[in-house]
Amino acid sequence: MMSRTFLITGASKGIGLALAHRLAQEGHHVVGLARGVIDNFPGTLLSVDLSDEQETQQTVEQISQRFAFDGIVNNVGLVKPQRLGEIDLASFDEVMRVNLYPAVQGTQAILAGMQERGWGRIINISSLTVLGSVERTAYAAAKAALISFTRNWALELAQSGITVNAVAPGPTETALFRANNPPGSEGEKRYLAGVPMKRFGRPEEIAATIAFLMSEDAAFMTGQTLYVDGGASIGKLVF
Template identity: 65%
Template sequence: MTQRTFLITGASKGIGRALSERLARAGHQVVGIARRTDDPTFPGTLVSIDLADRDATDKGLRELTSRYAFDGVVNNMGFVKLARLGEIELDDLDRTFSTNLAPAVQTAQALLPNMKEKGWGRIVNLSSLVVLGVAQRSTYAAAKSAMISFTRTWALELADSGITVNSVAPGPTETEMFRENTPVGSEAEKRFLSLVPMKRLGKPDELAASVEFFLSEPAGFITGQTLYVDGGASIGKAAI
């Protein structure tokens, strides 16, 4: 097995943390970006960068790409602000788009030259089941729909370079961010579970396993695809 070096955003918690552990166990080098880096148990190198700050992100990525020859990136970091139509603040709309989308573009572009030089690379974008429609998530769903568009467009642009681009769209997954908006036993949790044929939440490690596959050597002929990992919640819904 070839040892690879992967960059993961939002690596300290949830799916990002589970993926970091999986990749490290498989012998890969993991560099994670997070706001807080005071975790000695992280299975790799954890770097503090505020991805909502474009200048700080550019500076941090320049430093990282000078130190590591990255083989791929997982754009896992996300931000959600709940609001129904009629209550959406335009500042929140701007922040949701900027925070979810700009870092994905910045990381992909920062790593692209090295991946092109190697003739091998992986980009995996985290989207969400909410792109198919979930109340109070207009802005988040729009941003995550854009991640799918990024995936398809970048896959076409990079198809002959040895770099694949895919996305994973999680259903309700028991991460810290999910619980911030969906407390245990809440009506929101009941609504989400009613959408899932398996009648349970996903586990971060289950989502991480699908991302790990897209990063692997055997996934080299798959590009531009979005995989819903959602306990069957997307079955019967209109696909994008």
């Protein structure tokens, strides 16, 4: 298997870190961007505030000169729960900016190299919330926009050797999720009620789907959104 170089945003924890470990185990070089730096990252991890448009642009331009990237996973995200009637536009703008701007900036920075080599993978991490969720007006809108990015970019790049797909995880048992929804909590019960499998996803399970889309085997799949959610996107169990 050919060793490739992939860029992951939001790579220091959760799904991003699980994916970095999986890709490294498969023999690929992983470059991660995240605000926090950790010691056990399985590749090159650079500290950058992805909410800062100028810092992000400078960083992606620099690394695109340093590495020959074969793909990108636009994983960084920001959630600020607000119910209708309480939404403030400053928070709305921040959620939209963090979820969308780095995806455009990072993808555009490495696009020319992928086009020149005639091979590439672009994966946008969306969310189950695009199908409807309370207090997620900004977040769900941003994640729906990433699905739109996926479909549009897939059409534009269809003959280039570059595929573009999205993954929409359901509730996933990351450290942050568990901190907000401890075992036995009302939050845990509420989330589990919407998952037919009656369990949460593991970051490694989401990473497995992303890794497939980045592989040679997924060469004929583009413009698609895969829900990895324990069946939550198809409905609830009713007895």
